[in-house]
Amino acid sequence: MTRRHTPRVPHVGRTVTGGVALVVVGLLTAGTLAACSGGDDADAPAATAATTPGEPSTPASTGGSDATSTPSPSPSSGSTQAGGSSPSPSPSSLRVARCTADHLTGTLTAGDGGGAGSTFPYLVLKNTGGSPCQLQGWPGVSFVGGDDGTQLGAAATLDRSSPHATVTLLPNGHAHAPLKIGQAANYSASTCKPAKADGLRVYVPGETHAIFVKASGLTACTSSKVQLLQTQAIQPGAG
Template identity: 45%
Template sequence: MRTTTKITVAALALVTALGLAGCAGGKTASEPTATTTITQSPQPSPTPTDTSSSAPTTGTGGGGTGTGTTAACATANLTGALQADPNGGSAGHEYLDLVLTNHGASCTLQGWPGTSFVGTSGNQLGAAATFVTDSPHDTVTLATGGTAKATISIAQAGNYGSSCTKSAAKGFRIYPPGQTASLFADGSKFSLTACTQSSIKLLTVTALQ
Protein backbone atom coordinates (compact mmCIF):
# COMPACT_ATOMS: atom_id res chain seq x y z
CA MET A 1 0.00 0.00 0.00
CA ARG A 2 2.83 2.39 0.83
CA THR A 3 4.61 1.55 -2.44
CA THR A 4 1.50 2.25 -4.55
CA THR A 5 1.07 5.69 -2.97
CA LYS A 6 4.68 6.68 -3.79
CA ILE A 7 4.27 5.66 -7.44
CA THR A 8 1.01 7.58 -7.72
CA VAL A 9 2.52 10.77 -6.26
CA ALA A 10 5.53 10.52 -8.55
CA ALA A 11 3.27 10.03 -11.57
CA LEU A 12 1.21 13.08 -10.66
CA ALA A 13 4.34 15.17 -10.27
CA LEU A 14 5.56 14.07 -13.69
CA VAL A 15 2.22 14.88 -15.37
CA THR A 16 2.13 18.29 -13.69
CA ALA A 17 5.68 19.09 -14.86
CA LEU A 18 4.90 18.08 -18.42
CA GLY A 19 1.74 20.22 -18.41
CA LEU A 20 3.62 23.27 -17.21
CA ALA A 21 6.32 22.76 -19.82
CA GLY A 22 3.69 22.44 -22.51
CA CYS A 23 2.01 25.68 -21.40
CA ALA A 24 5.32 27.53 -21.33
CA GLY A 25 6.25 26.27 -24.82
CA GLY A 26 2.86 27.22 -26.22
CA LYS A 27 3.09 30.75 -24.89
CA THR A 28 6.45 31.32 -26.57
CA ALA A 29 5.26 30.00 -29.92
CA SER A 30 2.02 32.01 -29.90
CA GLU A 31 3.56 35.45 -29.17
CA PRO A 32 4.24 37.51 -32.34
CA THR A 33 7.79 38.64 -32.99
CA ALA A 34 8.08 42.44 -32.92
CA THR A 35 9.51 43.94 -36.17
CA THR A 36 10.63 47.51 -36.91
CA THR A 37 10.20 48.94 -40.42
CA ILE A 38 12.48 51.86 -41.44
CA THR A 39 11.44 53.88 -44.47
CA GLN A 40 14.19 56.00 -46.09
CA SER A 41 13.27 58.69 -48.59
CA PRO A 42 15.56 58.80 -51.65
CA GLN A 43 17.93 61.75 -51.65
CA PRO A 44 17.60 64.08 -54.66
CA SER A 45 20.47 63.95 -57.11
CA PRO A 46 22.53 67.15 -57.17
CA THR A 47 21.94 69.40 -60.16
CA PRO A 48 25.07 69.47 -62.32
CA THR A 49 26.80 72.83 -62.65
CA ASP A 50 27.69 73.99 -66.07
CA THR A 51 31.32 75.06 -65.94
CA SER A 52 31.83 75.35 -69.63
CA SER A 53 32.95 78.67 -71.17
CA SER A 54 33.20 80.05 -74.69
CA ALA A 55 36.81 80.08 -75.78
CA PRO A 56 37.76 82.67 -78.40
CA THR A 57 39.13 81.34 -81.66
CA THR A 58 40.83 83.02 -84.57
CA GLY A 59 38.57 83.05 -87.63
CA THR A 60 35.18 83.81 -86.11
CA GLY A 61 33.47 86.07 -83.61
CA GLY A 62 31.59 84.68 -80.64
CA GLY A 63 27.82 85.07 -80.68
CA GLY A 64 24.53 84.52 -82.46
CA THR A 65 23.39 84.67 -86.08
CA GLY A 66 20.40 86.99 -85.91
CA THR A 67 17.03 86.99 -84.16
CA GLY A 68 13.54 86.58 -85.58
CA THR A 69 13.28 88.01 -89.10
CA THR A 70 16.30 90.31 -88.68
CA ALA A 71 19.49 88.80 -90.05
CA ALA A 72 22.88 89.01 -88.43
CA CYS A 73 25.08 91.81 -89.71
CA ALA A 74 27.30 90.52 -92.51
CA THR A 75 30.94 91.51 -92.56
CA ALA A 76 30.54 92.99 -96.07
CA ASN A 77 28.11 95.59 -94.69
CA LEU A 78 30.26 96.66 -91.74
CA THR A 79 33.27 98.91 -91.27
CA GLY A 80 35.43 99.10 -88.16
CA ALA A 81 37.19 102.06 -86.54
CA LEU A 82 39.23 102.51 -83.36
CA GLN A 83 38.77 105.29 -80.82
CA ALA A 84 40.56 106.14 -77.60
CA ASP A 85 38.43 104.87 -74.72
CA PRO A 86 37.24 107.74 -72.47
CA ASN A 87 38.29 105.71 -69.41
CA GLY A 88 41.89 105.91 -70.59
CA GLY A 89 43.75 102.90 -69.24
CA SER A 90 45.14 101.26 -66.15
CA ALA A 91 48.57 100.26 -64.93
CA GLY A 92 50.19 98.35 -67.77
CA HIS A 93 47.09 98.44 -70.00
CA GLU A 94 45.62 100.62 -72.75
CA TYR A 95 41.92 100.65 -73.70
CA LEU A 96 40.59 101.26 -77.19
CA ASP A 97 36.97 101.25 -78.38
CA LEU A 98 36.17 99.27 -81.50
CA VAL A 99 33.21 100.83 -83.33
CA LEU A 100 31.38 98.81 -85.99
CA THR A 101 29.12 100.76 -88.37
CA ASN A 102 26.35 99.13 -90.41
CA HIS A 103 26.08 100.25 -94.06
CA GLY A 104 23.42 97.73 -95.10
CA ALA A 105 19.80 97.02 -94.16
CA SER A 106 18.79 96.68 -90.53
CA CYS A 107 20.67 93.80 -88.89
CA THR A 108 21.71 92.45 -85.52
CA LEU A 109 24.94 91.85 -83.63
CA GLN A 110 25.16 89.65 -80.55
CA GLY A 111 28.33 88.65 -78.78
CA TRP A 112 32.06 89.23 -79.08
CA PRO A 113 34.11 90.30 -82.09
CA GLY A 114 37.04 88.01 -82.86
CA THR A 115 40.03 90.34 -82.52
CA SER A 116 43.75 89.98 -83.22
CA PHE A 117 46.74 92.17 -83.96
CA VAL A 118 47.67 92.55 -87.62
CA GLY A 119 51.21 93.30 -88.82
CA THR A 120 52.20 95.63 -91.63
CA SER A 121 52.05 92.79 -94.14
CA GLY A 122 48.55 91.71 -93.04
CA ASN A 123 49.77 88.75 -90.96
CA GLN A 124 48.35 87.97 -87.52
CA LEU A 125 50.61 88.80 -84.60
CA GLY A 126 50.37 86.78 -81.41
CA ALA A 127 47.25 85.32 -79.82
CA ALA A 128 43.69 86.39 -80.58
CA ALA A 129 41.87 88.37 -77.91
CA THR A 130 40.24 86.55 -75.01
CA PHE A 131 36.50 87.20 -74.69
CA VAL A 132 35.39 88.96 -71.50
CA THR A 133 32.46 86.59 -70.97
CA ASP A 134 30.99 88.41 -67.97
CA SER A 135 30.41 91.58 -70.01
CA PRO A 136 26.80 92.40 -71.10
CA HIS A 137 26.04 90.66 -74.41
CA ASP A 138 22.47 91.52 -75.37
CA THR A 139 21.42 91.51 -79.01
CA VAL A 140 22.03 94.89 -80.66
CA THR A 141 19.88 95.89 -83.64
CA LEU A 142 21.56 98.30 -86.04
CA ALA A 143 19.62 100.39 -88.52
CA THR A 144 21.43 101.66 -91.60
CA GLY A 145 24.20 103.88 -90.26
CA GLY A 146 23.88 102.46 -86.74
CA THR A 147 26.91 101.59 -84.63
CA ALA A 148 27.91 99.13 -81.92
CA LYS A 149 30.94 99.31 -79.66
CA ALA A 150 33.26 96.87 -77.90
CA THR A 151 36.25 97.70 -75.70
CA ILE A 152 39.68 96.19 -76.39
CA SER A 153 42.12 96.01 -73.51
CA ILE A 154 45.79 95.88 -74.55
CA ALA A 155 48.49 94.79 -72.11
CA GLN A 156 51.84 96.45 -72.68
CA ALA A 157 54.26 94.17 -74.46
CA GLY A 158 57.03 95.48 -72.22
CA ASN A 159 55.40 93.75 -69.26
CA TYR A 160 56.71 90.42 -70.60
CA GLY A 161 60.38 91.37 -70.88
CA SER A 162 62.64 89.15 -72.96
CA SER A 163 59.96 86.46 -73.32
CA CYS A 164 58.12 88.76 -75.76
CA THR A 165 59.36 89.28 -79.31
CA LYS A 166 57.95 92.72 -80.03
CA SER A 167 56.49 93.75 -83.38
CA ALA A 168 54.67 96.89 -84.48
CA ALA A 169 51.00 96.29 -85.27
CA LYS A 170 49.15 98.13 -88.01
CA GLY A 171 45.72 97.53 -86.45
CA PHE A 172 43.30 94.68 -85.79
CA ARG A 173 41.68 91.94 -87.80
CA ILE A 174 38.03 91.81 -86.70
CA TYR A 175 35.51 88.98 -87.14
CA PRO A 176 31.97 90.17 -86.36
CA PRO A 177 29.95 87.72 -84.22
CA GLY A 178 28.95 84.62 -86.16
CA GLN A 179 30.93 85.63 -89.26
CA THR A 180 33.89 83.89 -90.89
CA ALA A 181 34.93 86.86 -93.06
CA SER A 182 36.98 89.59 -91.41
CA LEU A 183 37.38 93.35 -91.67
CA PHE A 184 40.31 95.60 -90.79
CA ALA A 185 40.34 98.30 -88.12
CA ASP A 186 43.25 100.71 -88.64
CA GLY A 187 45.23 101.43 -85.49
CA SER A 188 48.26 103.18 -86.94
CA LYS A 189 47.66 106.37 -84.89
CA PHE A 190 47.90 104.46 -81.59
CA SER A 191 51.46 103.03 -81.84
CA LEU A 192 50.38 99.46 -81.15
CA THR A 193 52.99 96.87 -80.17
CA ALA A 194 52.31 93.14 -80.20
CA CYS A 195 54.19 90.05 -79.04
CA THR A 196 54.60 87.59 -81.88
CA GLN A 197 54.34 84.53 -79.58
CA SER A 198 50.86 82.98 -79.48
CA SER A 199 51.52 81.91 -75.89
CA ILE A 200 51.41 85.55 -74.73
CA LYS A 201 47.88 86.94 -74.52
CA LEU A 202 47.93 90.75 -74.66
CA LEU A 203 44.32 91.31 -75.74
CA THR A 204 40.88 90.98 -74.20
CA VAL A 205 37.63 92.22 -75.75
CA THR A 206 34.13 92.84 -74.38
CA ALA A 207 30.87 91.99 -76.14
CA LEU A 208 29.37 94.52 -78.54
CA GLN A 209 26.95 97.07 -77.10
Protein backbone atom coordinates in the same frame (compact mmCIF):
# COMPACT_ATOMS: atom_id res chain seq x y z
CA MET B 1 -123.33 85.17 -71.87
CA THR B 2 -120.39 82.95 -71.14
CA ARG B 3 -116.95 84.73 -70.97
CA ARG B 4 -114.01 83.06 -72.58
CA HIS B 5 -110.89 82.69 -70.46
CA THR B 6 -107.86 84.01 -72.33
CA PRO B 7 -104.57 82.55 -71.03
CA ARG B 8 -101.84 85.08 -70.14
CA VAL B 9 -98.74 84.94 -72.37
CA PRO B 10 -95.49 85.27 -70.47
CA HIS B 11 -93.28 88.30 -71.28
CA VAL B 12 -90.72 86.45 -73.33
CA GLY B 13 -89.20 89.60 -74.73
CA ARG B 14 -88.35 90.92 -71.28
CA THR B 15 -86.79 87.62 -70.24
CA VAL B 16 -84.65 87.41 -73.38
CA THR B 17 -83.61 91.01 -73.04
CA GLY B 18 -82.60 90.44 -69.47
CA GLY B 19 -80.58 87.39 -70.45
CA VAL B 20 -78.73 89.31 -73.15
CA ALA B 21 -77.98 92.05 -70.68
CA LEU B 22 -76.47 89.54 -68.30
CA VAL B 23 -74.28 88.11 -71.07
CA VAL B 24 -73.11 91.57 -72.08
CA VAL B 25 -72.28 92.48 -68.51
CA GLY B 26 -70.36 89.26 -68.13
CA LEU B 27 -68.31 89.93 -71.25
CA LEU B 28 -67.53 93.49 -70.18
CA THR B 29 -66.39 92.24 -66.78
CA ALA B 30 -64.10 89.62 -68.35
CA GLY B 31 -62.64 92.22 -70.75
CA THR B 32 -61.93 94.58 -67.90
CA LEU B 33 -60.12 91.90 -65.97
CA ALA B 34 -58.11 90.89 -69.05
CA ALA B 35 -57.10 94.50 -69.67
CA CYS B 36 -55.86 94.86 -66.10
CA SER B 37 -53.63 91.76 -66.35
CA GLY B 38 -52.00 92.77 -69.75
CA GLY B 39 -49.60 95.37 -68.27
CA ASP B 40 -46.89 92.80 -67.31
CA ASP B 41 -45.34 91.06 -70.32
CA ALA B 42 -43.18 88.93 -68.07
CA ASP B 43 -46.20 86.85 -67.05
CA ALA B 44 -47.33 86.24 -70.61
CA PRO B 45 -46.09 83.00 -72.20
CA ALA B 46 -43.71 83.42 -75.15
CA ALA B 47 -45.24 82.84 -78.57
CA THR B 48 -44.14 79.60 -80.20
CA ALA B 49 -43.84 79.40 -83.99
CA ALA B 50 -45.71 76.46 -85.43
CA THR B 51 -43.41 74.16 -87.39
CA THR B 52 -43.96 70.95 -89.22
CA PRO B 53 -42.47 68.02 -87.31
CA GLY B 54 -39.11 67.03 -88.78
CA GLU B 55 -38.57 70.36 -90.61
CA PRO B 56 -36.47 73.19 -89.09
CA SER B 57 -37.99 76.64 -88.94
CA THR B 58 -36.43 79.37 -91.15
CA PRO B 59 -34.87 82.26 -89.16
CA ALA B 60 -36.57 85.57 -89.87
CA SER B 61 -33.23 87.39 -90.38
CA THR B 62 -32.47 85.44 -93.54
CA GLY B 63 -35.61 86.56 -95.27
CA GLY B 64 -36.37 82.94 -96.05
CA SER B 65 -33.56 82.72 -98.65
CA ASP B 66 -29.84 82.09 -98.17
CA ALA B 67 -29.07 82.33 -101.89
CA THR B 68 -28.90 86.13 -101.90
CA SER B 69 -26.72 86.50 -98.80
CA THR B 70 -22.98 87.13 -99.26
CA PRO B 71 -20.71 85.46 -96.69
CA SER B 72 -18.21 87.70 -94.92
CA PRO B 73 -14.57 87.11 -95.91
CA SER B 74 -12.59 84.99 -93.53
CA PRO B 75 -9.76 86.83 -91.64
CA SER B 76 -7.36 84.20 -92.97
CA SER B 77 -8.31 84.75 -96.61
CA GLY B 78 -5.72 87.51 -97.05
CA SER B 79 -8.26 90.13 -98.06
CA THR B 80 -7.93 93.77 -96.98
CA GLN B 81 -9.43 94.31 -93.57
CA ALA B 82 -11.96 96.98 -92.60
CA GLY B 83 -10.60 100.51 -92.80
CA GLY B 84 -8.30 99.69 -95.72
CA SER B 85 -5.51 98.20 -93.62
CA SER B 86 -3.61 95.20 -94.90
CA PRO B 87 -3.25 91.99 -92.89
CA SER B 88 -0.42 91.98 -90.37
CA PRO B 89 2.84 90.67 -91.83
CA SER B 90 4.07 87.32 -90.66
CA PRO B 91 6.84 87.23 -88.03
CA SER B 92 9.28 85.85 -90.65
CA SER B 93 8.92 89.01 -92.75
CA LEU B 94 9.96 91.14 -89.75
CA ARG B 95 13.18 89.19 -89.04
CA VAL B 96 16.33 91.36 -89.06
CA ALA B 97 19.35 89.85 -90.81
CA ARG B 98 22.67 89.23 -89.09
CA CYS B 99 25.37 91.84 -89.80
CA THR B 100 28.11 90.66 -92.16
CA ALA B 101 31.58 91.93 -92.96
CA ASP B 102 30.34 93.22 -96.31
CA HIS B 103 28.26 95.91 -94.61
CA LEU B 104 30.46 96.85 -91.65
CA THR B 105 33.46 99.09 -91.10
CA GLY B 106 35.51 99.41 -87.92
CA THR B 107 37.53 102.03 -86.07
CA LEU B 108 39.50 102.05 -82.84
CA THR B 109 38.68 104.92 -80.46
CA ALA B 110 40.17 106.04 -77.16
CA GLY B 111 37.41 104.44 -75.11
CA ASP B 112 38.02 104.51 -71.36
CA GLY B 113 41.67 105.53 -71.60
CA GLY B 114 44.26 103.45 -69.83
CA GLY B 115 45.93 102.55 -66.60
CA ALA B 116 47.75 99.78 -64.74
CA GLY B 117 49.82 98.86 -67.78
CA SER B 118 46.83 98.53 -70.16
CA THR B 119 44.64 100.66 -72.41
CA PHE B 120 40.87 100.27 -72.82
CA PRO B 121 39.88 101.45 -76.31
CA TYR B 122 36.56 100.79 -78.05
CA LEU B 123 36.26 98.79 -81.23
CA VAL B 124 33.46 100.69 -83.00
CA LEU B 125 31.48 99.03 -85.80
CA LYS B 126 29.31 100.94 -88.30
CA ASN B 127 26.52 99.54 -90.48
CA THR B 128 27.22 100.82 -94.01
CA GLY B 129 24.34 98.84 -95.56
CA GLY B 130 20.89 100.07 -96.48
CA SER B 131 18.99 97.81 -94.06
CA PRO B 132 19.08 97.18 -90.30
CA CYS B 133 21.19 94.26 -89.10
CA GLN B 134 21.93 92.62 -85.77
CA LEU B 135 24.98 91.60 -83.77
CA GLN B 136 25.12 89.48 -80.66
CA GLY B 137 28.11 88.18 -78.74
CA TRP B 138 31.89 88.67 -78.81
CA PRO B 139 34.02 89.63 -81.81
CA GLY B 140 37.21 87.74 -82.65
CA VAL B 141 40.13 90.20 -82.44
CA SER B 142 43.85 89.84 -83.13
CA PHE B 143 46.84 92.02 -84.06
CA VAL B 144 48.02 92.01 -87.67
CA GLY B 145 51.22 93.42 -89.18
CA GLY B 146 53.77 93.23 -91.95
CA ASP B 147 51.43 95.21 -94.22
CA ASP B 148 50.05 91.91 -95.43
CA GLY B 149 47.53 90.92 -92.74
CA THR B 150 49.80 88.50 -90.93
CA GLN B 151 48.47 87.69 -87.46
CA LEU B 152 50.78 88.71 -84.64
CA GLY B 153 50.59 86.70 -81.44
CA ALA B 154 47.55 85.26 -79.69
CA ALA B 155 43.98 86.28 -80.44
CA ALA B 156 41.97 88.12 -77.81
CA THR B 157 40.37 86.26 -74.95
CA LEU B 158 36.64 86.78 -74.36
CA ASP B 159 35.31 88.48 -71.24
CA ARG B 160 32.31 86.19 -70.68
CA SER B 161 31.06 88.28 -67.76
CA SER B 162 30.14 91.21 -70.01
CA PRO B 163 26.48 91.79 -71.10
CA HIS B 164 25.75 90.30 -74.51
CA ALA B 165 22.22 91.23 -75.59
CA THR B 166 21.30 91.39 -79.27
CA VAL B 167 22.18 94.79 -80.76
CA THR B 168 20.33 96.17 -83.80
CA LEU B 169 22.23 98.57 -86.05
CA LEU B 170 20.16 100.85 -88.28
CA PRO B 171 21.77 102.07 -91.52
CA ASN B 172 24.74 104.24 -90.48
CA GLY B 173 24.19 103.03 -86.91
CA HIS B 174 26.99 102.02 -84.54
CA ALA B 175 27.86 99.37 -81.99
CA HIS B 176 31.04 98.90 -79.97
CA ALA B 177 33.04 96.30 -78.10
CA PRO B 178 35.24 97.48 -75.20
CA LEU B 179 38.79 96.13 -75.51
CA LYS B 180 41.65 95.69 -73.10
CA ILE B 181 45.14 95.92 -74.66
CA GLY B 182 48.12 95.12 -72.48
CA GLN B 183 51.47 96.89 -72.94
CA ALA B 184 54.12 94.82 -74.67
CA ALA B 185 56.72 96.70 -72.62
CA ASN B 186 55.46 94.90 -69.52
CA TYR B 187 57.22 91.77 -70.77
CA SER B 188 60.84 91.03 -71.58
CA ALA B 189 61.79 91.17 -75.22
CA SER B 190 62.74 87.49 -75.19
CA THR B 191 59.32 86.54 -73.81
CA CYS B 192 57.23 88.96 -75.86
CA LYS B 193 59.17 89.17 -79.13
CA PRO B 194 57.55 92.54 -79.90
CA ALA B 195 56.57 93.76 -83.37
CA LYS B 196 54.79 96.82 -84.70
CA ALA B 197 51.12 96.16 -85.56
CA ASP B 198 49.27 97.76 -88.47
CA GLY B 199 45.89 97.34 -86.82
CA LEU B 200 43.38 94.68 -85.87
CA ARG B 201 41.70 91.81 -87.66
CA VAL B 202 38.08 91.53 -86.52
CA TYR B 203 35.56 88.74 -87.02
CA VAL B 204 32.07 89.80 -85.98
CA PRO B 205 29.96 87.06 -84.32
CA GLY B 206 28.86 84.35 -86.75
CA GLU B 207 31.00 85.67 -89.63
CA THR B 208 33.94 83.97 -91.37
CA HIS B 209 35.10 87.04 -93.30
CA ALA B 210 37.26 89.52 -91.40
CA ILE B 211 37.26 93.31 -91.16
CA PHE B 212 40.60 95.11 -91.07
CA VAL B 213 40.67 97.98 -88.58
CA LYS B 214 43.65 100.23 -89.22
CA ALA B 215 45.29 101.70 -86.12
CA SER B 216 48.61 103.26 -85.21
CA GLY B 217 50.75 103.11 -82.09
CA LEU B 218 50.13 99.42 -81.42
CA THR B 219 52.87 96.99 -80.45
CA ALA B 220 52.08 93.30 -80.39
CA CYS B 221 53.84 90.36 -78.83
CA THR B 222 54.40 87.78 -81.54
CA SER B 223 54.83 85.05 -78.96
CA SER B 224 51.61 83.12 -78.49
CA LYS B 225 52.53 82.66 -74.82
CA VAL B 226 51.77 86.32 -74.08
CA GLN B 227 48.16 87.42 -73.91
CA LEU B 228 47.77 91.15 -74.63
CA LEU B 229 44.19 91.34 -75.97
CA GLN B 230 40.81 90.88 -74.31
CA THR B 231 37.36 91.84 -75.64
CA GLN B 232 33.94 92.33 -74.10
CA ALA B 233 30.68 91.59 -75.92
CA ILE B 234 29.26 94.00 -78.45
CA GLN B 235 27.21 96.86 -76.95
CA PRO B 236 24.84 99.38 -78.57
CA GLY B 237 26.07 102.77 -79.73
CA ALA B 238 29.55 104.11 -80.39
CA GLY B 239 30.40 104.12 -76.68
